[in-house]
Amino acid sequence: MADDIDYEIIGEDFHAVVITLDPGEAVQAEPGALMFMEEDIDMGTSTGGGVFSGLKRKLAGEKFFVTSFENEGRVPRRVAFASEHPGNVKPVDLRHGTVFCQKDAFLCAARGVSVSVAFTKKLGAGFFGGEGFILQKLSGDGLAFMHAGGHVIERMLEKGEQLRVDTGCLVGFDENVDYSIRLVGGVTSKIFGGEGLFLASLTGPGRVWMQTMPFSRFADRVVAATAREVGET
Template sequence: MNNHEIDFEIIGDDMQFVEVELDPGETVVAEAGSLMMMDDGIRMETVFGDGSHEGNGLMGKLMGAGRRLLTGESLFMTMFTNDSIGKKHVSFASPYPGKIIPMDLSELNGKIICQKDSFLAAAKGVSVGIAFQRKLGAGFFGGEGFIMQKLEGDGMTFVHAGGTIHKKVLGPGELLRVDTGCLVAMTGDVEYDIEMVRGVKTALFGGEGLFFATLRGPGTVWIQSLPFSRLASRVFAAMPAGGGSKDEGGIGGLFNILGGDR
């Protein structure tokens, strides 16, 4: 096994975090800002890229960091290494309500394609790269642009997404249409494209956007019920236009009506 072999436990329901157990000398790599807590004896180190190009010299490290920059992520990631003589634990939390999906890349043909902001953490050795969408339609209208994240290796990786996660296995030639924001990840053998909503009235007044993703098997896809962009748009729409608090009615609203502004 090229990647470090780590043990883990997913804790929680809707606001989950993953607790990783590290044997002496084992390392896990995570996005900056995802740390929740860690035991004494674990050493933190900030590195260029994902830490999988340590033996490739300066150019290898720069190329790894450059790939992350293209996906809109930070140039740096954080490595957590157990420097003690016993087992230690480090935990990473999701940035918004949803689920953490553990994926063993050795069981997924060594590669998955995912949304560019869904990666949370992985065993050291997993390569976090980019996957260009070869088709112009998928690039311009796919919701994730031309670039998605590509996770390669044979170790554990952890991906987070919003709401409830549905894993669906597609048979050869089986087609699934998905809202572009609801696609979380897919195995490398799934064909991905963008299709325009049929019918002028449906496209303009359907409220579901002009495009959706088409996924054709064979392969496995992971779908989220609540994309963060959808949650953020609802929160933004509920914010008061002129500042202050936006009353939802009820007794408080009645007092405001009777008392007027003060």
């Protein structure tokens, strides 16, 4: 049974999550996500399931190790995490089921939650989807926290209900959601639409999470603006 953890999400446009750990409680997080930790919090690293798990993450472009934080004191202590780029933090209760998310969306989770590498079921989704061929699989019976750029929108799809999403805006979805990639309709739309050639097609039942400002889109705008300014000087 995974730990039920107390947490607080702070910030308005730039979220962080502050988790209060009782004595003996622990959380795990992506390396580099730590913002602060109070005394009595012990930090350690592991492969999160053996050398093979670490190698799978490394091959997927992830970090080999995961970082754990455990309260070894006698009173509650706090530890906080924030992403490497601006955005919001979304708690996900995995007791409702397994969740798949893009590989840079996972921030931290309660002890007992399994974070593993998963492969999309369809090659088209792997070659053309914004999440790539490899996703992260979050499973267990506790809380996990995903990070996304801009505002996070949660949508519950009924059985058979379909939603098409820009591949970069898709953050995660329930295991029961059918996920595939489809071409944008019409030759003109494909060439001049400005939305790319492919959209993610998701069919319910299940939850879907989307982000309003993917970091890749934000970075492209910054690079374009910088190039214009350099050209004008």
